[in-house]
Amino acid sequence: MTTEKPRRLTLGALLHGSGGHIAGWRHPLSPPDGQLDLAHHVRIAQTLERGTFDALFIADVVAIWGHDLDSLKRTARADHFEPLTLLAALSTVTERIGLVATATTTYNEPFHIARKFASLDHLSGGRAGWNVVTSVVPLEAGNFGRDTHLEHTSRYRRAEEFVHVVRALWDSFADGSVTRDQASGLYYDPAGLRPARHAGEHFTVRGPLNISRPPQGNPVLFQAGSSETGKDFAARHGEVVFTAQTSLEGAQAFYTDLKTRAAAHGRRGGEVLVWPVLTPYVASTEREARARLDELQDLVHDDVARRLVQDNIGDLDLTGYPLDGPVPEIGATNRSRSRQDLLLDLARRENLTIRQLALRFATVGSVVGTPATVADHIESWFRRRVADGFNISFPYLPGSAEDFVDQVVPELRRRGLFRAEYEESTLRGHLGLPRPAGRPFTPSELSEPSVSPVSPVSSRVDAEAGTR
Numbered sequence: 001m002t003t004e005k006p007r008r009l010t011l012g013a014l015l016h017g018s019g020g021h022i023a024g025w026r027h028p029l030s031p032p033d034g035q036l037d038l039a040h041h042v043r044i045a046q047t048l049e050r051g052t053f054d055a056l057f058i059a060d061v062v063a064i065w066g067h068d069l070d071s072l073k074r075t076a077r078a079d080h081f082e083p084l085t086l087l088a089a090l091s092t093v094t095e096r097i098g099l100v101a102t103a104t105t106t107y108n109e110p111f112h113i114a115r116k117f118a119s120l121d122h123l124s125g126g127r128a129g130w131n132v133v134t135s136v137v138p139l140e141a142g143n144f145g146r147d148t149h150l151e152h153t154s155r156y157r158r159a160e161e162f163v164h165v166v167r168a169l170w171d172s173f174a175d176g177s178v179t180r181d182q183a184s185g186l187y188y189d190p191a192g193l194r195p196a197r198h199a200g201e202h203f204t205v206r207g208p209l210n211i212s213r214p215p216q217g218n219p220v221l222f223q224a225g226s227s228e229t230g231k232d233f234a235a236r237h238g239e240v241v242f243t244a245q246t247s248l249e250g251a252q253a254f255y256t257d258l259k260t261r262a263a264a265h266g267r268r269g270g271e272v273l274v275w276p277v278l279t280p281y282v283a284s285t286e287r288e289a290r291a292r293l294d295e296l297q298d299l300v301h302d303d304v305a306r307r308l309v310q311d312n313i314g315d316l317d318l319t320g321y322p323l324d325g326p327v328p329e330i331g332a333t334n335r336s337r338s339r340q341d342l343l344l345d346l347a348r349r350e351n352l353t354i355r356q357l358a359l360r361f362a363t364v365g366s367v368v369g370t371p372a373t374v375a376d377h378i379e380s381w382f383r384r385r386v387a388d389g390f391n392i393s394f395p396y397l398p399g400s401a402e403d404f405v406d407q408v409v410p411e412l413r414r415r416g417l418f419r420a421e422y423e424e425s426t427l428r429g430h431l432g433l434p435r436p437a438g439r440p441f442t443p444s445e446l447s448e449p450s451v452s453p454v455s456p457v458s459s460r461v462d463a464e465a466g467t468r
């Protein structure tokens, strides 16, 4: 019988070049060219590793996020590295921290994604993670030959099949089959090589993958679904699940719901970690910390505030609505439902104007105060089982990451909540996640024809279905 290991606090960091706050790039201590400065990213990654973070994570949208230049020209959103490329570079200057990149299942092919993440896992010695998203931004469609964004349910059906194929490809070589035996001249044992031979609703992939099994078996799967469909998907596949929450009650409900769904899929609590987003504004006094937040909020331009609400709330044109007036009602859209619900709910609950909603949205998940205040929040959410860890979003960089590592991390260690040094070398090891055993192995010929089409969502991989 397997017993669960004791729960341990885990921490990830969102790495945005110029910081998580929409006006972070304007902060006097943010380097203006930080978005594309490798040395700046290296400094942040090494700071986080000094703070023994489990992982750093890079969000991504495969488009310029928005079309309103009045607003866009005032943000750093249109200028950022492709995540896997950046993480490959960071893998060479870090040793332990996990490296998590976002990649969409809506506008990629499984073979490309399996190959790239397997490569990152090998390059980094088992530190890769994949944040599986279905694309939150409809504008991405125009970059991939589509007039409209794939509809929400269809995106998740595609994602389901996508993940299934990627996993099969990662298992192309059985563990131990790549022997690279110079004496005998045998690089790998062909008996350990399996094609994926997948034929499904969205993909036909023969395989096998042209790289041996990743050190972690599978890079760790991150997910952030929040709709009913999204949470089901996260509960089946996510090993770390991000969530943006505005209240303790909401976060508690999400945590319980997700763990219950995961259990229904036969997964134990420790195999699915829930990480709410937390944005810390830390200083030695509460007053000073509040001043840090206000300083950034004052840098949010009117055009940016209006668009922040409009782009996240759904298909609604806010042009002409007074910024200091109420948020209008809207119907259902094809946008991210959870984000829309979150915003509308906030506006109604707190009777917010458009500007106030924008500024609240810019600070969702913020905790403002001394290192002890921030540590109290982390400790209480962790102990009350509202969070297994946190996805920390630093408002501006590198300053707020350095403040957190120098002031909050020691406090967490002092309380016995967080590791003082790394004990493991892989991301799975840090997170206490099991290494997937891989598909049961059945030898087969590469030249065999593909299997016939399979059921739409849970399309099969032949080796998984048994022998041939």
Ligand SMILES: Cc1cc2nc3c(=O)[nH]c(=O)nc-3n(C[C@H](O)[C@H](O)[C@H](O)COP(=O)(O)O)c2cc1C
Residues within 6 Å of the ligand: 058, 059, 060, 061, 102, 104, 132, 133, 134, 135, 136, 137, 223, 224, 225, 226, 227, 228, 229, 230, 231, 242, 243, 244, 277, 335, 336, 337, 338, 339, 391
């Ligand atoms: C912390 C966090 C990070 C996210 N990062 C991305 C991202 O990089 N790219 C993306 O398209 N969506 C991202 N999302 C959106 C989610 O993948 C998801 O689409 C969203 O939470 C809505 O849930 P739903 O898809 O179930 O409607 C993120 C969400 C959260 C909470």
